[in-house]
Each structure stands twice: as structure tokens, then as C-alpha cells.
Amino acid sequence: MAQSPPPSDVPTLEPSRLRVLMACSEAHPLVKTGGLADVASSLPIALRQLGHDARLVMPAYPKAMRQVREPKPLCTLALPGCRAQIGIVEGRHPDHDLPVYLVDAPEHFTREGNPYTDLTGRDWGDNAERFMLFCRAIVELAQGLPALGWRPDVLHCNDWQTGLAPALMHGLPEHPARIFTIHNLAYQGLFDRATFDRLNLPPSLWSLAGIEFHQRMSFIKGGIIFSDRVNTVSPTYAEEVRTPRFGCGLDGLLRQIGNRFSGILNGIDYQVWDPASDPLILQTYDAERFEMKAENKLDVQREFGLPRSEDAFVLGYIGRLVEQKGVDLILAILPELLRDPRVQLLVVASGDRKTEQALVKIAEENPRQIGVFIGYDEVRAHRIEAGCDAFLMPSRFEPCGLNQIYSLRYGTPPIVHRTGGLADTVTPATPERLGNGTATGFLFDEPKPESLLHAVRQAMHLYREHPQGWRRLATTGMSLDLSWEASANQYLQLYADAIAERQSQAATALA
The missing domain is CATH 3.40.50.2000 (Glycogen Phosphorylase B;)
Known part of the structure; x- marks a missing residue:
């Protein structure tokens, strides 16, 4: 019929x-x-x-x-x-x-x-x-x-x-x-x-x-x-x-x-988010020219008023200041992190007024290590992704997240809580995965300050003690196809x- x-x-x-x-x-x-x-x-x-x-x-x-x-x-x-x-x-x-x-x-x-x-x-x-x-x-x-x-x-x-x-x-x-x-x-x-x-x-x-x-x-x-x-x-x-x-x-x-x-x-839209062609950053680069990323680090340090130093380990955060995003975890570990004068943090964020004020205050108290911009600025967002060494994203929950995907593309390994889209996009830097070249970032299981601090220290150790391993980690993330x-x-x-x-x-x- x-x-x-x-x-x-x-x-x-x-x-x-x-x-x-x-x-x-x-x-x-x-x-x-x-x-x-x-x-x-x-x-x-x-x-x-x-x-x-x-x-x-x-x-x-x-x-x-x-x-x-x-x-x-x-x-x-x-x-x-x-x-x-x-x-x-x-x-x-x-x-x-x-x-x-x-x-x-x-x-x-x-x-x-x-x-x-x-x-x-x-x-x-x-x-x-x-x-x-x-x-x-x-x-x-x-x-x-x-x-x-x-x-x-x-x-x-x-x-x-x-x-x-x-x-x-x-x-x-x-x-x-x-x-x-x-x-x-x-x-x-x-x-x-x-x-x-x-x-x-x-x-x-x-x-x-x-x-x-x-x-x-x-x-x-x-x-x-x-x-x-x-x-x-x-x-x-x-x-x-x-x-x-x-x-x-x-x-x-x-x-x-x-x-x-x-x-x-x-x-993500690779016409907008691609370090090889990004007009908003000082120096374009790709996985083969990864060493040129350092120029963006010096530039973003200058823009945020921090000492320009290739030796510094520069962390970035971009996002809303709400409980979901785990910014309180970052604030909780800063006193310990800042004991190391070679650690810097760059923040572009807005949201809860008390959290904004807390960030501004700690930046004023540590002008050589913390730079904060309250609000959202697309240009600064691109420059943080290109200029930082690692990106903080300790969200308590995260439906998908985009900044960790931008970070992967820009060779800025993300440090993330194992949840939602963060777990789907970031491969943890375990010894086995570092060895076989599949690792792309750092994950922690509990949204607690000590768990985040451990992950940051793991990243800092790899960055400082094993520079070739760090480069491999970063360029592996850059090679992923997470396009639309x-x-x-x-x-x-x-x-x-x-x-x-x-x-x-x-x-x-x-x-």
C-alpha cells in the first residue's frame, strides 16, 4: 500500500x-x-x-x-x-x-x-x-x-x-x-x-x-x-x-x-578563537611555533601592570563570580600560592560584589603577582588565553564550559574540576597519559581548596621541571578538533x- x-x-x-x-x-x-x-x-x-x-x-x-x-x-x-x-x-x-x-x-x-x-x-x-x-x-x-x-x-x-x-x-x-x-x-x-x-x-x-x-x-x-x-x-x-x-x-x-x-x-568557532590568526593578540603562534607564545605572556603581564618575566608561572581566570564557578576555591588557595614570588594570577571577571571587592583588595595587596579587571572584555579574554601558562576553571558544576576549550586551543593547559563538559574535554595529566602523549590538562575530583591546590602544584612542577613534557601537553591540546x-x-x-x-x-x- x-x-x-x-x-x-x-x-x-x-x-x-x-x-x-x-x-x-x-x-x-x-x-x-x-x-x-x-x-x-x-x-x-x-x-x-x-x-x-x-x-x-x-x-x-x-x-x-x-x-x-x-x-x-x-x-x-x-x-x-x-x-x-x-x-x-x-x-x-x-x-x-x-x-x-x-x-x-x-x-x-x-x-x-x-x-x-x-x-x-x-x-x-x-x-x-x-x-x-x-x-x-x-x-x-x-x-x-x-x-x-x-x-x-x-x-x-x-x-x-x-x-x-x-x-x-x-x-x-x-x-x-x-x-x-x-x-x-x-x-x-x-x-x-x-x-x-x-x-x-x-x-x-x-x-x-x-x-x-x-x-x-x-x-x-x-x-x-x-x-x-x-x-x-x-x-x-x-x-x-x-x-x-x-x-x-x-x-x-x-x-x-x-x-x-x-x-x-x-x-568553538576557530575563526574567532585560533592563536595562529587571532588579531587581538600581540604574537600569533601555533603548535609548531609554540615558543612564540612567550611574547604574549610578556605582553599580558605588561597590560595588567605585573613584572614582565618569562620565568613566572602565570595562571588565568575568566568568568562570572558566582558560587558555581568555584572562585572561592581560588581565593582560598591564594595565600599559599603567593608565597612563591614566581606565581602570578590574571583575572577578568564580574558578578558577586563581595567577591569582586575581595579580588580587588588582594590584587592591591599583591600588585606584583595579581592583576584584576572587573567586567567582561573580549580583547583581554583573548590575551589571557594566549598569554597565561595555565587556566583555572574549578567550577563546582559546568554544563559544558567554553574557556577550557579556548585554553586547549591556545596551548594554555586547563586546571579543572572533573565535572560536566570539563570532564568531557580535558584529558588528565596522569603519568600514563603524559607518557603516551594524550594528556591535555589537570583534573581534580573534589571541589575543595586542597584539591585545587594539589592540581595547581602538579601543573607548576611539570612546567618548571619538565619543560619538554609541558610543551607536549600544551601542543596536544592545541591539536584537538573541537570545532562546531x-x-x-x-x-x-x-x-x-x-x-x-x-x-x-x-x-x-x-x-
């Missing part, structure tokens, strides 16, 4: 030309607070390089509006619960041929600085309303606006800020396959029942089978429940979040959805699975 054609309201999969709408609350370089922004631009760019039609939608923050190329108003939307009409601005990514749609809602997004917090570091009081509006706009674009002349086969949502978009599509006769990626399960978009009522959401969503979570509403649960496929950003983290220790209360749900949930390791192409191909398979699921559901509904 001949098979019936798929229903007309279901997008058919064309392997040679898949249409993907990537929805995210930030994207580099338009707006960036962390690794989420790198993924949001790098993945659709990689998909386009593989021949697919990927596009990005994000809020029209002032910084994004200033940077997007060739911006032009596309259309306006009248969204439920919003007094003003919402504009859609079409443009191009600043550095690539990636179409970008900006959701222009000045009352919600025209705020300088952080997309999520005010100048004091506190969450914006109307974040639920802001990202609900963003989710409603995502749904409109995903259904195919006439002004776009384009309709995606796949809607790919990322983190809690987009989590209600799949939920709002539930029950619609026409919608694309839905993918939801969890970049960090600890941030869930939790709000009280009064907020749920104020947002005029369908009452049916307030249930255990919906977005209710311990008498609160959960944006991220909406993405998990109502998407065809759910993934997180490393295989190890996918296993970890199915346990009570790392599951943040959602481990039972993630176990329940079974093979709808998986882990795909993030990649492999990850993008895994996402394409995930999209194919989600489309097949969507088609199956639609066929069942019509039967």
Missing part, C-alpha cells in the same frame, strides 16, 4: 536545506554575558556553512540594535497582553551572513547593560513579562509571518528565557518541530503564582503536566515538557542532571522523558529526530 503524504500543516524534512530558527536571549557579539552567547551565534553560523538556512531571533537590546548590519523594520506584531505594537527588525550578524531578527519592544528591552539585571546586579523586576513577550514573538516568527516569506522546519530554543515558546505552541494546528537546549539547569526562570495569573497564560499550564513547579511557574520546565527533543551541552552533564545532586529538582522529569533527552558537546562542525552535525540529527516525532504526532492526531 502506498504511504499517505505527510499532512500539509507539517514541515517536511529536506536534508539538503533545513530551515532552523535559533531563539536566544543573547548572542555574541551583539550582547554577551556568558558562553550562551557564543553558542547562539556559532551554531547557526556552522549550520549555514553546512548548507542549511539557519536564522537567529533575539531581543532588540540597544547594543544589539547598534551592531547589527543593515537593520530594517520588517513588520509589527500585536501580542496578547502587550499595549504597544511590537516591531521586528531584520538585519545581519556583524561578522557573518547570518540573518538576525530583533524583537523591538522598547519598554521591555531598551535598557543599557545586562539583559537580565539592573546596575546593582539585581534581576529586573519585570523579567517574567519581558521574556514572556519575547516568547510570544518567537511563536509568531516560528509560525511563518507573511512579511518574512519564510517558515522554519525547526524552532531551537535556548535556556529559560525562551522556555515558554514551546509551551505556547501546544495545541496549535501548525508549528515547527521544537528543540530545547538547557545550557545551565540552575537558572530556571521561576516566578510566583501571582505572576502566572498576571501573564494571562492558559490556566491548563498551571499543573504538574505543565509549568507549575513546587507552587511556582517555571519557564525552563515549559521548554522541557513541550519540546520534541531536549538536550544539554555535554554528555556528562546530561547524566549529572538526572541525579538529585545536579538536577535542581528537575532530575525526575529529565529521567522521565527518556530518550527525548541527550547531551551534545559545544564546539562535529557538534552541528549532531544537532542536525537531533533536528531530524524532532521532525520525525512531530510528523508522527500529526499523523496520529489525524488518524
Whole structure:
């Protein structure tokens, strides 16, 4: 018997030309607070390089509006619960041929600085309303606006800020396959029942089978429940979040959805992060010219006001100052580390104000050994990766992590806690692995100061006593292929699975 054609309201999969709408609350370089922004631009760019039609939608923050190329108003939307009409601005990514749609809602997004917090570091009081509006706009674009002349086969949502978009599509006769990626399960978009009522959401969503979570509403649960496929950003983290220790209360749900949930390791964009061609560093180098890395060490020491010395063992840290990242472990070992005058630490970070102040204070007390920049600076980030000898990443948990992958590429062996994506990307410097040339960094098992200190001392010993072994360790990391192409191909398979699921559901509904 001949098979019936798929229903007309279901997008058919064309392997040679898949249409993907990537929805995210930030994207580099338009707006960036962390690794989420790198993924949001790098993945659709990689998909386009593989021949697919990927596009990005994000809020029209002032910084994004200033940077997007060739911006032009596309259309306006009248969204439920919003007094003003919402504009859609079409443009191009600043550095690539990636179409970008900006959701222009000045009352919600025209705020300088952080997309999520005010100048004091506190969450914006109307974040639920802001990202609900963003989710409603995502749904409109995903259904195919006439002004776009384009309709995606796949809607790919990322983190809690987009989590209600799949939920709002539930029950619609026409919608694309839905993918939801969890970049960090600890941030869930939790709000009280009064907020749920104020947002005029369908009452049916307030249930255990919906977005209710311990008498609160959960944006991220909406993405998990109502998407065809759910993934997180490393295989190890996918296993970890199915346990009570790392599951943040959602481990039972993630176990329940079974093979709808998986882990795909993030990649990095080697056009941006490559010491052989990086325009932001003083001296380019590669594994064959590893000795030229030393010029960047002297340059970054100068930039941070430290004595220029090739003999110093220079550690770097770039990241947010939150408990997850284990910065308190670094602070705890500094008094012991700084007993050695040949140890230096360079930091580019922001977050918890007390931790910021503690770092600034210890830098002032040790001006020849510690350099600190509070905030995020892309140029300094590249120069730390290129100029430091080793990179500290003692995260208590780490869904994927990108800085350790940058460090590997730049021949700056990472010192990491064995968790999540850190465990998936760094091969420990055991005697056996050092001997067979597979080691790429240093791992410790317990997020405790003494464990981190032991790993740092192990790194210092190899660096000082076995320089050829250190070079082999560093250049082994540089030779790894952790580009986006492999990850993008895994996402394409995930999209194919989600489309097949969507088609199956639609066929069942019509039967």
C-alpha cells in the first residue's frame, strides 16, 4: 500500500536545506554575558556553512540594535497582553551572513547593560513579562509571518528565557518541530503564582503536566515538557542532571522523558578563537611555533601592570563570580600560592560584589603577582588565553564550559574540576597519559581548596621541571578538533529526530 503524504500543516524534512530558527536571549557579539552567547551565534553560523538556512531571533537590546548590519523594520506584531505594537527588525550578524531578527519592544528591552539585571546586579523586576513577550514573538516568527516569506522546519530554543515558546505552541494546528537546549539547569526562570495569573497564560499550564513547579511557574520546565527533543551541552552533564545532586529538582522529569533527552558537546568557532590568526593578540603562534607564545605572556603581564618575566608561572581566570564557578576555591588557595614570588594570577571577571571587592583588595595587596579587571572584555579574554601558562576553571558544576576549550586551543593547559563538559574535554595529566602523549590538562575530583591546590602544584612542577613534557601537553591540546562542525552535525540529527516525532504526532492526531 502506498504511504499517505505527510499532512500539509507539517514541515517536511529536506536534508539538503533545513530551515532552523535559533531563539536566544543573547548572542555574541551583539550582547554577551556568558558562553550562551557564543553558542547562539556559532551554531547557526556552522549550520549555514553546512548548507542549511539557519536564522537567529533575539531581543532588540540597544547594543544589539547598534551592531547589527543593515537593520530594517520588517513588520509589527500585536501580542496578547502587550499595549504597544511590537516591531521586528531584520538585519545581519556583524561578522557573518547570518540573518538576525530583533524583537523591538522598547519598554521591555531598551535598557543599557545586562539583559537580565539592573546596575546593582539585581534581576529586573519585570523579567517574567519581558521574556514572556519575547516568547510570544518567537511563536509568531516560528509560525511563518507573511512579511518574512519564510517558515522554519525547526524552532531551537535556548535556556529559560525562551522556555515558554514551546509551551505556547501546544495545541496549535501548525508549528515547527521544537528543540530545547538547557545550557545551565540552575537558572530556571521561576516566578510566583501571582505572576502566572498576571501573564494571562492558559490556566491548563498551571499543573504538574505543565509549568507549575513546587507552587511556582517555571519557564525552563515549559521548554522541557513541550519540546520534541531536549538536550544539554555535554554528555556528562546530561547524566549529572538526572541525579538529585545536579538536577535542581528537575532530575525526575529529565529521567522521565527518556530518550527525548541527550547531551551534545559545544564546539568553538576557530575563526574567532585560533592563536595562529587571532588579531587581538600581540604574537600569533601555533603548535609548531609554540615558543612564540612567550611574547604574549610578556605582553599580558605588561597590560595588567605585573613584572614582565618569562620565568613566572602565570595562571588565568575568566568568568562570572558566582558560587558555581568555584572562585572561592581560588581565593582560598591564594595565600599559599603567593608565597612563591614566581606565581602570578590574571583575572577578568564580574558578578558577586563581595567577591569582586575581595579580588580587588588582594590584587592591591599583591600588585606584583595579581592583576584584576572587573567586567567582561573580549580583547583581554583573548590575551589571557594566549598569554597565561595555565587556566583555572574549578567550577563546582559546568554544563559544558567554553574557556577550557579556548585554553586547549591556545596551548594554555586547563586546571579543572572533573565535572560536566570539563570532564568531557580535558584529558588528565596522569603519568600514563603524559607518557603516551594524550594528556591535555589537570583534573581534580573534589571541589575543595586542597584539591585545587594539589592540581595547581602538579601543573607548576611539570612546567618548571619538565619543560619538554609541558610543551607536549600544551601542543596536544592545541591539536584537538573541537570545532562546531562535529557538534552541528549532531544537532542536525537531533533536528531530524524532532521532525520525525512531530510528523508522527500529526499523523496520529489525524488518524
